[in-house]
Amino acid sequence: MLAYDFMRMAFAASACVALLAGPVGWFLALRGQSFAGHALSHIAFAGAAGAALLGVSPLAGLLGAAVLAGGAMGLTGRETGERDVAIGLVLSLAMGFGVLFLHLMTRSTSTAMALLFGNVLGVSAGMLASLAGAAVGGLAALGALSRPLLFASLQPELAEARGVRLRLVSTLFLMLVGAATAECAQITGVLLVFTLMVGPGAAAQRLGLAPLAGMVCAAVLALGEAWGGLALSWWTDWPVSFWIAVLSVVVFFLAGLRRL
Amino acid sequence: MECEAAVSCHDVTLAIGGRTVLSDVCLSVEAGSFVGLFGPNGAGKTTFLRALLGLVPVLSGEMTLFGASVTRGNRGVGYMPQSRTPNGGMLTGRDLLASGLSGEKWGLPRVSREGSAEVEAALEAVDAASLGGRRLGSLSGGERQRLLIAQTLLGSPRLLLLDEPLASLDPVRMREVALLLREVARKRGMTVICSAHDISPLMGVMDTVLCLVRGRARIGPVDEVVTGPVLSELYGAQVEVCHAPSGRVLVSADGL
Numbered sequence: 001m002l003a004y005d006f007m008r009m010a011f012a013a014s015a016c017v018a019l020l021a022g023p024v025g026w027f028l029a030l031r032g033q034s035f036a037g038h039a040l041s042h043i044a045f046a047g048a049a050g051a052a053l054l055g056v057s058p059l060a061g062l063l064g065a066a067v068l069a070g071g072a073m074g075l076t077g078r079e080t081g082e083r084d085v086a087i088g089l090v091l092s093l094a095m096g097f098g099v100l101f102l103h104l105m106t107r108s109t110s111t112a113m114a115l116l117f118g119n120v121l122g123v124s125a126g127m128l129a130s131l132a133g134a135a136v137g138g139l140a141a142l143g144a145l146s147r148p149l150l151f152a153s154l155q156p157e158l159a160e161a162r163g164v165r166l167r168l169v170s171t172l173f174l175m176l177v178g179a180a181t182a183e184c185a186q187i188t189g190v191l192l193v194f195t196l197m198v199g200p201g202a203a204a205q206r207l208g209l210a211p212l213a214g215m216v217c218a219a220v221l222a223l224g225e226a227w228g229g230l231a232l233s234w235w236t237d238w239p240v241s242f243w244i245a246v247l248s249v250v251v252f253f254l255a256g257l258r259r260l
Numbered sequence: 261m262e263c264e265a266a267v268s269c270h271d272v273t274l275a276i277g278g279r280t281v282l283s284d285v286c287l288s289v290e291a292g293s294f295v296g297l298f299g300p301n302g303a304g305k306t307t308f309l310r311a312l313l314g315l316v317p318v319l320s321g322e323m324t325l326f327g328a329s330v331t332r333g334n335r336g337v338g339y340m341p342q343s344r345t346p347n348g349g350m351l352t353g354r355d356l357l358a359s360g361l362s363g364e365k366w367g368l369p370r371v372s373r374e375g376s377a378e379v380e381a382a383l384e385a386v387d388a389a390s391l392g393g394r395r396l397g398s399l400s401g402g403e404r405q406r407l408l409i410a411q412t413l414l415g416s417p418r419l420l421l422l423d424e425p426l427a428s429l430d431p432v433r434m435r436e437v438a439l440l441l442r443e444v445a446r447k448r449g450m451t452v453i454c455s456a457h458d459i460s461p462l463m464g465v466m467d468t469v470l471c472l473v474r475g476r477a478r479i480g481p482v483d484e485v486v487t488g489p490v491l492s493e494l495y496g497a498q499v500e501v502c503h504a505p506s507g508r509v510l511v512s513a514d515g516l
């Protein structure tokens with residue numbers, strides 16, 4: 001299957017995505033913010049649809065909308081009770097706008113399908129370069145952020161007393177989640193971002209590894225699921241996103257079994 | 261012999277969100293003493309402790325720790341916050357403690373060899389070496405408290421600020437934790453300020469009582485403040501102090 005250019009592209013692209021999505025997802029699961037990650041993917045959808053309508057690259061729309069929305073989410077308060085409702089409303093609104101933008105476009109169905117369910121087999125060289133760039137940048141940012149982020153996630157008040165700027169750290173993290181979401185949407189589509197981002201991260205959490213090992217494990221799981229999905233899709237001719245979703249759930253349950 | 265004051269406040273006023281919580285606080289805490297911090301809910305215990313950490317601005321007056329003005333991120337101060345997050349239930353006690361080792365610096369959460377040795381020493385100091393490998397989600401309230409006390413010892417602080425470390429423990433566990441605190445503080449020559457709701461578990465552990473009531477602070481030795489009349493006046497309700505034949509002192513209020 002690696003004889004084909006589009007398959008090699010697909011493997012390379014999903015590697016870029018998985019290596020960032022895994023560790024970011026580990027933190028999402030740790031912080032109990034997976035709903036925020038879900039919401040960002042819907043906002044990214046609106047951004048991508050809007051970009052497509054304007055004739056701009058959808059990937060730029062995905063990235064821009066998700067990163068900005070992540071920043072905005074981090075800057076507004078952190079009363080979780082109200083926040084869940086606010087996030088839910090914003091994500092519905094974003095989905096609504098996405099639908100409107102697609103409606104206003106003439107050739108909407110294929111774009112919509114690609115955005116909603118991913119189009120990893122249609123990755124171009126330019127797109128791969130931007131995915132790789134985003135992955136490298138995102139990993140560098142996460143590398144710098146992970147220490148204070150871990151401290152702030154486990155013991156926010158103590159971290160604050162030690163000089164961690166909680167608002168800054170959580171805002172930067174959500175922007176990073178936005179970037180990872182936009183990347184993921186390219187592979188799995190916005191509707192299934194959860195599978196590649198939260199799935200491996202939550203499974204790695206369940207294994208009870210120390211933080212650094214857990215992040216690496218999440219990256220490896222995400223990579224395995226993405227590549228496994230591609231291979232299974234090649235053999236069965238069923239969609240990649242379907243297989244990634246199945247693998248993600250299976251791995252999550254297996255990780256639970258390992259618990260003593 | 262003159263002792264340097266661990267904490268000293270001159271006419272300190274603290275406010276949160278434009279509301280004055282404490283005003284004109286004048287007090288001095290002798291180095292090496294164990295202070296019990298009491299007051300009704302909302303009296304400002306947490307606010308006072310957070311002000312000592314530099315997290316609540318001092319509106320007026322002067323607040324110093326060991327002669328130096330209060331700064332955020334002071335490594336000489338250990339802190340145990342009142343609220344706890346449920347995050348990280350799958351991580352171990354060691355992971356929790358290690359996350360605080362220079363956790364304010366940017367970078368990867370790598371733990372150096374000295375870092376793990378420090379975590380180990382802190383765990384041993386509170387007899388919690390066996391808890392270090394357990395998952396946080398599987399710990400009982402008392403075990404978790406023990407772990408958080410170990411956490412405050414990282415960096416060998418001179419002053420411990422403990423916000424309700426006895427909350428939600430059963431009476432036996434409360435006493436256990438209180439005695440543990442006394443032992444650790446004595447061994448390391450630390451000054452402790454420990455807030456609590458119940459006075460009884462800290463009897464014999466603390467030597468000084470700091471009461472916050474209606475925006476005012478009152479400090480004094482235990483035998484002067486923990487008496488029926490003084491406490492009744494402070495809380496504005498009938499409070500009884502009973503000396504049991506065993507030597508224990510029990511504090512009880514009307515309406516119980």
Ligand SMILES: Nc1ncnc2c1ncn2[C@@H]1O[C@H](COP(=O)(O)OP(=O)(O)O)[C@@H](O)[C@H]1O
Nearest residue numbers: 276277281299300301302303304305306307308
């Ligand atoms: N973030 C906040 N914003 C506004 N008011 C607050 C905040 N935190 C505490 N307060 C108020 O400050 C007062 C003191 O609170 P606190 O120090 O938590 O009391 P205690 O710890 O003694 O129960 C209370 O009246 C409380 O309502």
Ligand SMILES: [Mg+2]
Nearest residue numbers: 305306307342
């Ligand atoms: Mg309090």
